[in-house]
Amino acid sequence: MSRKRHALSARDAHITSLRAAIGILVLICAGLFWGWKTAPDRLTVYTPPDLRTGSTREWWKVPEPNIYTFAVYVWQTLNRWPANGEADYRRNIDAYGTFLTPACKNYLQNEYEQRRSRGELKGRVRGIYEIPGRGFQNESPNGPGGVRVIDRDHWIATLDMGVSESYAGTSVRDAYVRYPVYVSRVDNDPDSNPWGLQIGSSEGCFAGVPQRLGYADDDSDEDSSSEVAQP
Template identity: 50%
Template sequence: MSRYRNANASRDAHITTLRALCAVLVLACAAMWWGWYQAPKDLTISIPPDLRSGSTQKWWEVPPSTVYAFSFYIWQQLNRWTVNGEVDYQRNIHGLQAFFTPSCRIALSSEYDARRNRGELRGRVRGVFEVPGRGYRAEAIKILGQDTWVADLDLVINEQYGGVDVRDVYIRYPLRVVRADMDREQNPFGLQIDCFEGKPQRLTMPGDTP
């Protein structure tokens, strides 16, 4: 009888041990599932455009070339007025608002109101493009921190009114760019323009008349 009781006790102890191990495994699986569930669904990795050689890139770093391409693309779209600047400029500010910081959006809207009141937008057609030979280059991007840059865009501004050129100038725009990875649906770049880091400068090109 004693041997039978000992066997039952040993069996019960073994079952208890197995149950405890099962409980630990369930908890471990639950923890792994929770970690997997909380992991980011998407990771954006910026790769420099020159792929002739290999590149080691940390996924959270944004290369200067990407900052330049983003700032130039957004600024060009903002300043593209195809029919009437009074309508096109306001529409562009609204349509591109996800790519500007809140303070910059307010500044752009204030500038729009001031220029409209002065009659500088009605009927204007505008386009901007890079000064030939002054596209992306190392000195065009200043790194202020891991999440802050200044992009110097050397652009040609061409404005027309009634089919006649009324403005054709060279301007350097020092655009402040910040990381803003908040809404990938509205802003897949994860960057925003924070308006100017200093005043835009008029450029003098070879052959210009003083």
């Protein structure tokens, strides 16, 4: 009788241990399922443009050439007014709003309203381009074509751009301007902003006042002026 009782006790203990093991496995599977469901379905990996010598880097690090290319592309597109600045500029700000921080977008909207009220936009055609020979260099992060790292998610790109404006077929502006623009990482809308980057920061668009370097018909490569320039 005692032998049977011990056998029954051993069986019950084994069943209890199996139930406990099953319960633990269920919890582990639930945790794995939750992790799988919450894992991102898309991961952005930034690759530098020149891979002739290979590249090894952390996946979250954005190479400086990518930062510079993004800043030039967005700034050039924002400032292209093919027919009428009063309509084109406003449309660009709205169309490329996902590439701007809220503070930078607000700055550009205010700047638009100020220039419109002064009659500086209606009928005006504008183009902006990278000055030849002043593309990405980064030999001096604060110099032309440089990108200065603030932290993992914030940078300052120095863009030396040529700005051409005309009204009724007559040139009214043809100057070189240096734009020190903020660039920030943001991953809130990968569908409309696959770069995962935005122009600006919480402070605005610029890390300093844009400076006029000279005029397009000036052959000098040196900075000719520190005069404040219109964006």
